[in-house]
Amino acid sequence: MAGRFITFEGIDGAGKSTHIDALAQRWRDHGQHVVLTREPGGTPLAESLREQLLHTAMDPLTEALLVFAARRDHLRQVVQPALAAGHTVLCDRFTDATFAYQGGGRGFDPHVLATLEQWVQEGLQPELTVWFDLPAAVAAERRAAARSPDRFEQQETAFFERVRAGYQARCEQHPARFMRIDASGTREAVWAELAARLEARGW
Numbered sequence: 001m002a003g004r005f006i007t008f009e010g011i012d013g014a015g016k017s018t019h020i021d022a023l024a025q026r027w028r029d030h031g032q033h034v035v036l037t038r039e040p041g042g043t044p045l046a047e048s049l050r051e052q053l054l055h056t057a058m059d060p061l062t063e064a065l066l067v068f069a070a071r072r073d074h075l076r077q078v079v080q081p082a083l084a085a086g087h088t089v090l091c092d093r094f095t096d097a098t099f100a101y102q103g104g105g106r107g108f109d110p111h112v113l114a115t116l117e118q119w120v121q122e123g124l125q126p127e128l129t130v131w132f133d134l135p136a137a138v139a140a141e142r143r144a145a146a147r148s149p150d151r152f153e154q155q156e157t158a159f160f161e162r163v164r165a166g167y168q169a170r171c172e173q174h175p176a177r178f179m180r181i182d183a184s185g186t187r188e189a190v191w192a193e194l195a196a197r198l199e200a201r202g203w
């Protein structure tokens with residue numbers, strides 16, 4: 001039986017990671033086998049590509065190709081086997097991030113991204129995508145208090161407004177798959193909304 005594939009998205013500083021961890025714990029406590037993974041990354045090859053993506057300057061096409069190369073390896077090695085075994089896969093970012101960052105942020109042609117998406121995923125899509133949404137200026141304030149920034153986190157607020165608009169566009173294209181969560185409140189408020197929305201689905 002196929003497992004459940006859930007992805008989590010948002011601009012840097014949206015605070016999604018703590019909620020993904022909490023959700024994994026909650027479902028494990030209920031006896032589910034949960035695979036917690038991330039993109040870019042999740043396999044040795046994809047993690048090494050992640051290092052390059054976060055720290056080495058490159059042109060937008062190279063960036064898009066590396067993101068999808070990492071994704072292909074991750075899907076083949078981790079995600080597809082886990083889903084085939086009936087496990088729940090929680091993935092911190094997936095292809096919507098490519099449309100948002102490379103498409104919206106960098107201005108890369110979304111038609112090319114859609115072609116790569118088709119080649120790499122062969123029709124596989126998440127069952128649910130939780131989008132932690134907040135204004136770029138609020139996320140920038142949160143990031144300022146955090147660790148030293150990588151190549152994406154160093155971008156100006158206008159870049160993240162374009163990324164956010166990229167997520168909004170994907171949300172409008174895939175309304176049945178997307179769950180938008182207002183991430184501008186406290187951590188407790190965001191968790192309460194997420195938990196309530198999932199419970200409303202019977203999850």
Ligand code: TMP
Nearest residue numbers: 012039040067093094097098101152153
């Ligand atoms: P993370 O810090 O949330 O793990 O994400 C790493 C960075 O990679 C983040 O700034 C967004 C970026 N990214 C892309 O630009 N394109 C993608 O397809 C993915 C998955 C991430």
